[in-house]
Amino acid sequence: xxxxxxxxxxxxxxxxxxxxxFEVKTLxxxxxxxxxxPDKDTGKKVARDIINSFSxxxxxxxxxxADWHPGLSxxxxxxxxxxxxxxxxxxxxxxxxxxxxxxxxxNVNVVSE
Amino acid sequence: MSLGTAKPKNIRRRDFIKLAGTGTxxxxxxxxxxxxxxxxxxxxxxxxxxxxxxxxDKVHIILPEIAENGGTVPLKxxxxxxxxxxxxxxxxxxxxxxxxxxxxxxxxFGPHNGKAFVSIRLRLAKTQNVVAIAETxxxxxxxxxxxxxxxxxxxxx
Numbered sequence: 001x002x003x004x005x006x007x008x009x010x011x012x013x014x015x016x017x018x019x020x021x022f023e024v025k026t027l028x029x030x031x032x033x034x035x036x037x038p039d040k041d042t043g044k045k046v047a048r049d050i051i052n053s054f055s056x057x058x059x060x061x062x063x064x065x066a067d068w069h070p071g072l073s074x075x076x077x078x079x080x081x082x083x084x085x086x087x088x089x090x091x092x093x094x095x096x097x098x099x100x101x102x103x104x105x106x107n108v109n110v111v112s113e
Numbered sequence: 114m115s116l117g118t119a120k121p122k123n124i125r126r127r128d129f130i131k132l133a134g135t136g137t138x139x140x141x142x143x144x145x146x147x148x149x150x151x152x153x154x155x156x157x158x159x160x161x162x163x164x165x166x167x168x169x170d171k172v173h174i175i176l177p178e179i180a181e182n183g184g185t186v187p188l189k190x191x192x193x194x195x196x197x198x199x200x201x202x203x204x205x206x207x208x209x210x211x212x213x214x215x216x217x218x219x220x221x222f223g224p225h226n227g228k229a230f231v232s233i234r235l236r237l238a239k240t241q242n243v244v245a246i247a248e249t250x251x252x253x254x255x256x257x258x259x260x261x262x263x264x265x266x267x268x269x270x
Contacts, residue, residue, distance in 0.1 A: 067218065071208075076234065080231050
């Protein structure tokens with residue numbers, strides 16, 4: 001799959017308070033070819049091509065790591081929670097079977113009140 | 114679904130019944146509290162968490178009762194845990210026990226997550242149980258399972 005087709009999206013709250021547990025929602029466009037589906041013309045199984053690993057860091061510290069298998073749907077969605085510490089960046093990385101990685105950065109805005 | 118794709122499915126079902134009849138599908142001796150969990154799923158679970166006997170509480174699975182489209186089914190898993198440095202969930206593993214490949218995903222947590230919760234969308238081949246295993250920092254494992262009816266399978270078969 002050409003990398004230009006892949007569009008990672010991440011959504012977090014605009015502002016969070018220090019210590020707040022906030023939700024991180026991620027979505028990446030990817031076919032997640034399971035390796036189980038037969039080709040319509042040849043009848044042979046289409047080769048597997050999925051995103052097999054996902055990770056997220058918050059100011060350089062890993063806050064989520066995941067191994068993914070063919071049981072995930074196409075355009076895989078993942079949501080989880082993180083405790084807000086300081087303002088900074090979260091970086092997200094998806095790696096597929098071909099070894100291509102897709103990344104996304106978002107800014108975390110921690111407010112004092 | 115067209116008739117063309119429905120046909121091989123029936124054959125496979127037939128084969129399955131034959132296998133079951135001749136006793137080729139052996140029941141595993143592993144003492145998991147997994148009443149009807151297929152052997153392949155038990156093997157996949159053991160591969161990830163080792164020979165622990167998971168306990169039956171703490172893991173909550175939120176899943177629709179019926180999925181019309183098995184291609185994308187929303188799944189939420191939460192685990193009762195204070196998520197402190199001393200006592201937190203380290204991993205949540207998910208399995209779809211009747212899928213051709215039962216592994217779905219493994220997510221790794223720490224106290225920085227605040228809540229032991231994950232939400233994903235999965236593929237389901239047919240009506241089956243979704244199984245979630247949580248591992249905690251004290252070395253214990255917890256299991257949760259929920260049945261879901263699938264109208265149209267999502268594995269392309």
